[in-house]
Amino acid sequence: MSQNIETPKQAKKQKKKKPQRLKARQPRGFVDRDSDDIRAGEQMMSTIRSVYERYGFDPVETPMFEYTDALGKFLPDTDRPNEGVFSLLDDDEQWMSLRYDLTAPLARHFAQNINDLQTPYRTYRAGYVFRNEKPGPGRFRQFMQFDADTVGAPNPSADAEMCMMMADTMEALGIARGDYVVRVNNRKVLDGVMEAIGIGGDENDDRRLGVLRAIDKLDKFGIEGVRLLLGDGRMDDSGDFTKGAGLDKDQADFVLAQISGEPNADATSQLNSAMQAGIAELAQIKDLIDGAGYGPDQIKIDPSVVRGLEYYTGPVYECELTFPVTNEKGETVTFGSVAGGGRYDGLVKRFTGQDIPATGFSIGVSRLMTALKNLGKLQANTVLAPVVVCVMDRDNDALAGYQRMVQELRVAGIRAEMYQGNPKQFGKQLQYADRRGSPIAIIQGSDEREAGEVQVKDLVEGMRLSQQISDNEEWRASRPAQQTIKRADLVSTVQSILSAQETERSA
RNA sequence: GCGGCUGUAGCUCAGUAGGUUAGAGCGCUGGCUUGUGGCGCCAGAGGUCGAUGGUUCAACUCCUUCCAGCCGUACCA
Numbered sequence: 001m002s003q004n005i006e007t008p009k010q011a012k013k014q015k016k017k018k019p020q021r022l023k024a025r026q027p028r029g030f031v032d033r034d035s036d037d038i039r040a041g042e043q044m045m046s047t048i049r050s051v052y053e054r055y056g057f058d059p060v061e062t063p064m065f066e067y068t069d070a071l072g073k074f075l076p077d078t079d080r081p082n083e084g085v086f087s088l089l090d091d092d093e094q095w096m097s098l099r100y101d102l103t104a105p106l107a108r109h110f111a112q113n114i115n116d117l118q119t120p121y122r123t124y125r126a127g128y129v130f131r132n133e134k135p136g137p138g139r140f141r142q143f144m145q146f147d148a149d150t151v152g153a154p155n156p157s158a159d160a161e162m163c164m165m166m167a168d169t170m171e172a173l174g175i176a177r178g179d180y181v182v183r184v185n186n187r188k189v190l191d192g193v194m195e196a197i198g199i200g201g202d203e204n205d206d207r208r209l210g211v212l213r214a215i216d217k218l219d220k221f222g223i224e225g226v227r228l229l230l231g232d233g234r235m236d237d238s239g240d241f242t243k244g245a246g247l248d249k250d251q252a253d254f255v256l257a258q259i260s261g262e263p264n265a266d267a268t269s270q271l272n273s274a275m276q277a278g279i280a281e282l283a284q285i286k287d288l289i290d291g292a293g294y295g296p297d298q299i300k301i302d303p304s305v306v307r308g309l310e311y312y313t314g315p316v317y318e319c320e321l322t323f324p325v326t327n328e329k330g331e332t333v334t335f336g337s338v339a340g341g342g343r344y345d346g347l348v349k350r351f352t353g354q355d356i357p358a359t360g361f362s363i364g365v366s367r368l369m370t371a372l373k374n375l376g377k378l379q380a381n382t383v384l385a386p387v388v389v390c391v392m393d394r395d396n397d398a399l400a401g402y403q404r405m406v407q408e409l410r411v412a413g414i415r416a417e418m419y420q421g422n423p424k425q426f427g428k429q430l431q432y433a434d435r436r437g438s439p440i441a442i443i444q445g446s447d448e449r450e451a452g453e454v455q456v457k458d459l460v461e462g463m464r465l466s467q468q469i470s471d472n473e474e475w476r477a478s479r480p481a482q483q484t485i486k487r488a489d490l491v492s493t494v495q496s497i498l499s500a501q502e503t504e505r506s507a
Numbered sequence: 508g509c510g511g512c513u514g515u516a517g518c519u520c521a522g523u524a525g526g527u528u529a530g531a532g533c534g535c536u537g538g539c540u541u542g543u544g545g546c547g548c549c550a551g552a553g554g555u556c557g558a559u560g561g562u563u564c565a566a567c568u569c570c571u572u573c574c575a576g577c578c579g580u581a582c583c584a
Contacts, residue, residue: 084584
């Protein structure tokens with residue numbers, strides 16, 4: 001620091017001399033949830049849970065932290081975890097990470113308890129997962145997933161069941177048939193397609209990845225966008241260039257033809273065994289869902305489904321919402337995928353050495369909740385605010401009397417609270433009750449107490465009356481929607497006002 | 508990561524061709540009013556003008572760098 005010369009700027013700073021206050025904030029991509037959100041979420045999750053239970057799945061819970069190797073998230077050639085996971089070094093020098101999905105921990109749980117668990121092992125679980133990625137609208141670094149999996153079931157019938165359960169869950173949540181669709185594909189088909197255009201084999205790993213990424217962008221950029229990404233590359237709106245997979249025109253045409261039509265076993269049977277196997281599995285899934293009475297408006301085979309995770313080995317499926325929604329900016333967009341999954345036959349084997357087939361899917365609870373809000377299928381705040389018993393007198397007898405009133409109401413099953421703020425200004429108490437959304441306020445001063453009475457104020461009715469009163473003095477003097485009753489009638493009066501309000505709300 | 512846009516009060520935003528003391532609405536606090544919500548009246552608190560470095564007699568204003576946010580794009584195991 002320079003000593004004696006004081007610039008004007010420094011002088012200004014000295015003058016301010018403000019203590020640097022701590023800024024209240026969450027880490028980027030992490031959010032607080034309010035009570036409306038929590039209640040709506042719980043209602044939604046209980047609906048999902050009831051569907052899974054009906055299918056015969058049982059809950060299981062695993063911790064949020066796992067050893068990083070159990071998640072399979074060490075970077076190749078280093079002993080550091082992948083950047084995408086939140087990781088820390090335990091005091092015994094072992095890396096542990098916050099789970100980034102619920103599937104890898106389930107595989108670990110199963111492998112660890114393999115001798116005690118009966119197969120097929122059918123479980124569900126909900127929990128927060130964490131991803132250290134750039135957050136965006138509707139994308140957070142901590143979010144809730146709700147998974148169901150069947151471990152030890154090799155047949156496509158297990159995959160078909162997952163698709164049906166997805167469809168049933170959507171409908172149980174109030175999403176109409178036609179507003180969602182479960183799309184099914186098979187990794188083997190995509191592998192076969194890539195083999196057919198001559199990019200099979202280990203040396204083409206990168207190119208295959210590029211092709212899959214390009215296909216995955218179909219709903220975002222359309223067929224022409226995907227064509228560019230399969231070829232040389234694509235320029236985005238900001239002028240930034242994305243390098244493509246480098247296929248030539250014939251290769252790109254073949255891929256596009258395969259992903260945009262129904263897979264045809266006859267036409268492609270001579271191509272290769274991977275495609276044949278994949279197509280046969282899809283045909284079997286189709287037969288099963290048809291046979292169970294699910295139509296193509298609910299579940300359909302769609303060769304453009306890719307899914308990001310690379311541990312999938314067979315059928316992959318995702319549930320997409322198809323109705324248009326209007327976002328905050330008034331633009332009409334389609335919501336896209338809210339759930340996805342697939343078969344992961346290799347995941348348990350990492351622990352056990354035995355081949356253990358498994359399939360399952362995951363619902364993005366937060367995303368789906370946003371969608372349900374858009375559909376108006378999410379009841380906002382069904383919980384009534386408490387009755388507020390005001391504090392007029394602060395002597396012990398009076399206070400005990402208020403507490404007795406509150407208790408009587410609670411015993412009758414009515415949410416109630418005594419005003420716990422500074423009771424000095426009575427107006428503040430009613431203001432508190434008003435802003436809290438309370439249906440009723442209870443008032444008892446010394447006059448009422450001596451007469452064995454209480455004042456019961458209907459805040460909802462009072463709000464309506466306020467619109468006819470423009471003068472502040474008159475509004476106060478008139479004591480709108482307020483009645484004097486016998487103290488003994490407190491609970492019954494409150495009950496009848498509440499039920500009248502209830503009738504009016506539902507009218 | 509790359510590209511673009513934006514950072515002024517708790518929120519939404521004015522403002523300055525560089526010039527004394529940075530404003531409004533809403534919100535908040537207190538009072539009118541220890542016996543009445545809304546409407547009203549009076550008063551008040553609240554600002555490192557995102558951070559840093561520079562140009563200048565003088566920077567909220569111009570320039571550098573950084574940070575954060577938004578949009579697009581990539582990555583998303």
